[in-house]
Structures are given as structure tokens and as C-alpha cells.
Amino acid sequence: MRLTNQYAIRSKALIYEGELNYLSRCVLDYPNIETGGDLFGFWTHSGFPVVQYVIGPGKDSNHAYAFFNQDEAYLQEMGDLLREQHGLQHIGEWHSHHRIGLAEPSGHDISTVRKALNEYHLHRFYLVIANIRQGATTINGFMFQQENPQHDVGAWVVLPGESPIRENVDRVFTTKVYQPKTAHPSIVDLSETSLHHTQYVKPIYQSHYWLNNRDNHRVLQGIITKLKNRVEVLSVHQELESKKVYLQFQYEGRNWRVHFNEDFPENQPELLCLNDPSFSAGFPFPVWNNQIGLAEATLAFLYSSLNIPN
Helix, strand or coil: CEEECCCCCCEEEEEEHHHHHHHHHHHHCCCCCCCEEEEEEEECCCCCEEEEEEECCCCCCEECCCCEECCHHHHHHHHHHHHHHHCCEEEEEEEECCCCCCCCCCHHHHHHHHHHHHHCCCCEEEEEEEEEECCEEEEEEEEEECCEEEEEEEEEEEECCCCHHHHHHHHHCCCCCCCCCCCCCCEEEECECCCCCCCCCCCCCCCCCHHHCHHHHHHHHHHHHHHCCCCEEEEEEECCCCCCEEEEEEECCEEEEEEECCCCCCCCCEEEECCCHHHHHCCCCCCCCHHHCHHHHHHHHHHHHHCCCC
16 A cells, blocks of 8 residues: 655655565564664666665664664675675665654754765765554655755655565575565555656645745745854754644754744744753743744744853
């Protein structure tokens, strides 16, 4: 089963239907803790990833409620095999947020990928986040590029059938390949596009949401421009279901999220500490004053709440 959904698409990735199904089965093997693996393939001349083969977790991987660490020896072995036998590159990785509900990269995910881009001098990297929703999986891709401080939401160009690499590798190296215990895949809300589709989907908002006013897009950009000079790893996101926008960043060793909820700008944005939600809940938040302008009011609220020097 595969149901489709359109989201705020900014990039695309090509993948065989069989590889999506394999990934879904891997995720469903671990319904209550994180799991993951890696993506192998190559890049098109336009810079889009082509996923030819997905690997799952190695036997010595670390699975926990809120993190996954791949078996490095398994990744090395499979990477060498796929490069030597089929000329494939390591182009990305995937992991699940199981039932947590976070359908996009966490602050830790973002900082980890950014660190890898810098340390290994990579131009781009594709990260896939999977979730479990009512017994089915969501599978969302995100493009990270060295020259772009923000990652882009991707859509899938689904190639029919099985990857020819899967057929060969699974037959020859049966004992090495992770074999999912879940027999059947189940995928919902898959963002799909086509090879010829270049007009990516624009963000859609609820009718009463503040960003339905075009002028407020400039307000948001002004907030981002000034805030990114004071914090680290700033990124912009849109929630899949509610369509609300939030900012995520790091400041003084903590990961923060600023939600612009339905009642914004009448009321202040919601500021959360992802490392410890109770930490931000105990804040003496400043008085919200939106009469000085939305960008100015939001920045004053954040600077005061986080003790960021003006």
C-alpha cells in the first residue's frame, strides 16, 4: 500500500519501488525504538541522488528510543562490496523516529550531517527520516548541501520494480545482507514527483495562518536573517499535518525550537528546549508586545528569553 501526499518540496530523489519497500519493512521491524541504515547509489548531473541500494542495520548497531548508531564494521563491509562490485557511492543514510511523531530531522540530526559535510569535504548528503503511523510508515527525504545553510525537503521519483543491484547482491551475499522480519511493506503520505516535474510544490498554509499574508513572508525572512547571526545551525521547517512553521537552532549547547502557532501574532511564539522541555517551561517569558512590528517583537522575545545580547 502506498498513499501519496504533497508537501513543500524543494528537491527530488530517485529510488526503485523495491528499495522503498525494503526500507519500510526495516522500519516496521522496530516499532518502538529507532533503527536505520544507509543509502548507496550515485548523483545525477543536476545533483539529485539516485538510490540504487538501501542497507539496514548491522548486527552490532545500537538501537534506542531516541537514537540509532549504525554498525560501523557492517557499513564499511557493505560499502566496500557495493563500490567494488557495482561502483556505487555512499550518498546518504536513513533512520526512523518510529512513533515519536518527528517527521523531519532533529537538531542532533542536522548538526551531525553538517559536521560530516565539513569533516569529509562532502558537497551533498541525503538524509531520510521514517516514522510509524497506525501500522504504516512515512518516508521523507531531505537534501543537505555544503553551500546551502538550510536543508531542502525532497520528493521521490519512484522507479518501478526492483533495483537490479538488490537482485544481484542479495543473491550472492545472502548471509551479509540484513533481512527484514516484517514480510510486507506499508507506506503512507509519500511525497512523489516525476523526472520532468520541475515546478516544486509551494508551502500550503491553513486559511487563517499568518503566513497566508505574503507580506509576512518578508517578516519571517527578516527574523531568520537576524537570528542566524546570533545562533547556530538555524533551519526552517513546516509540520506535515498542521502546516505550521517553526525554526530550529542551537544556542549555548542546547537545541531550541520556535513554533509560530495558529494564534501568532496575537500571542507570542512558543519556545521549546528540545534537550529538556521542562527547562523552557520554567522560563519567566517577557511580555509580548507585537505593536513594535512582528520581526522586532519576535526577536526581542527570543533575545530576552534566551539572554542573547542585543
